[in-house]
Amino acid sequence: MSKSNDAGHFFQTSDALATIERKAAKAKNKHGDPIELPSKILAVRAIDDGSVYVAEAAGELKRVVLETSQVKRISSPAPAPLTSLAVSEATKTLYAGCWDKYIYSTPLSRSPSTVKQRLAGHTDFVKCLAATSLNGQPILLSGGGGADAVIIVWDLGTGKQLHKLRGHTKALQDFAIDPFSLPEGSAEPKDSFVLYTASSDPEIRCWHISWDSAYELPESLDKPILAHDTSVYRLRFDSEGDLWTASADKTVKHLVRSRDWEADTVLQHPDFVRDVVVAEQLGLVVTACRDEEVRVWDISSGDLVCTYSGHFEEVTGLALVGGGRKVVSVSIDATVRQWSLEKQEMARYLEELKREEDGDDVEEMVEKSEGGMLTAEEEAELAELMDDDDD
Incomplete structure (x- = not known):
């Protein structure tokens, strides 16, 4: 056990002190051109104009312009950490899930001082959000964390609940709309869609959602997808309709629809995997890990192409920008970082690191x-x- 007169070191092991010193040293690095914010970043969403929205533990929503590093607050602070984000193009509104059990809505056309409206329905913190439409009407999907474990479908025109779905036994973590349930060539549902959901139990479930009804599909009731050993943190569909999943079992898996969701690729990590994004046009998959690293993998071979080391705390989210040729990562270390997915740029980074x-x-x-x-x-x-x- 190390000795110290620093009160902050009392009751800390040598390993804990070594970790503190390592992170303090690593915090000085400028890899990924860090844009510093005042508090932990818990969620990120990309915008087409080269910016991202971020949700902070301090309860603030920010817009970060990547090229100029400009940071703009776009809402008055919420009373608790913000955990998730969704943008409704139909209502021109940004929605944020919060630890205080509410969903806050901020019109994007108004000043940051705008009083936010809030949606109430969850009994624990709100973990995940997604905005879409049904019958041409804007809706919002929300998933409850903690002891809630409920999916709510909201009518954004009235702010009222359309449906409340129960099936998972533990906290919701993420959901994704099945692209095969959408009209061909469309990114928006017409009169119904299928929703895949993941939670802190290892089961991936699927639901039929329409304006008038919502229910878990029979095949999901009989045999939910069991690809992981524990919590599934992220679901991402690719253009083939297959699933990429990130889990607390320290893996990312590619689940093939035509093989009854069998995993044909398993990407091993040293710690929990918080996020995964697929840059299909470059043939790459990017993962965010609790070990502070952002990893780039080859889709076809599953080989590790590049490990981006810059964050000095857990990486909490990823977003593809620049036409899928760059990835943005956010972290508990309160920084937004950018990483190229171009082969030459990755090689240049590895040479610089060496x-x-x-x-x-x-x-x-x-x-x-x-x-x-x-x-x-x-x-x-x-x-x-x-x-x-x-x-």
């Missing part, structure tokens, strides 16, 4: 050399490294 690591090696070896602590072999290695730096 130079930084070699530079650290040189600095450490110089210190040992000055203290007369190097062996003959280490002296030769140091000389070689110094020659490389001169080149």
Whole structure:
């Protein structure tokens, strides 16, 4: 056990102190061109104009312009952390789920001082949101966290509940609309759609949603999808209608519809995987892990292409921007970072990272050399490294 007179170190193990020191050192890095915000970032949504919306633990919604790093507050603070985001193009409104059990709506055409409306219906914090339409009318889907575990379908025209669905035994984590249930060539439902849902239990369930009725599909009742060992944090459909799933079992899986949702690709991680996005035109999958890293994988082979290391706390969300050629990551470390998915840029980053690591090696070896602590072999290695730096 380390000794310290710092009150902040009382009752902390050597490992805990080492982690604090490591994160403090890593916080100085500028990888991913960090844009700093004042509090933890819990959710992110991309905007077509090169910006993202972010939800903060301080209860604020911000718009971040990626090219200029401009940060603009777009709502007055909520009384608790904001956990999730959804944008309704029909109502030109941004919706945010909150720890205080409410959903807050902020018109995007008004000033940040606008008094927010709120939707009440959950008995615990709101974990996930999605906006779409039915019969040409805007609706909102919300999933309850904690002990709630309920899906609510809202009529945004009236603010009233259309349906309340129960099936999961634990907190909702995410949901995704099945693209195969939409009219061909359309991103919006017509009179009904199928919703896939994930929660803190390992089951993925599916529901039929229309204006007049909502129910769990018989095949889901009989045999929900069981691809993971524990919580499923994210669901993403690709253009083939297959599912990519991220889980607390430390894997991302590609579930193939035509094989009854069998996993044909499993991406192993060292810790919980919080998010996954699919950059199909580049043949890449990007994952966000609790170990602070953003990883880029090859879709066809499942090989790891690049590990982006910059965040110094858990990565909480990802969003594709720039036509799917760049990914934005957000984190508990209160930064927004951007990473290229172009092969040349990833190679350039890896080379830069190696130079930084070699530079650290040189600095450490110089210190040992000055203290007369190097062996003959280490002296030769140091000389070689110094020659490389001169080149």
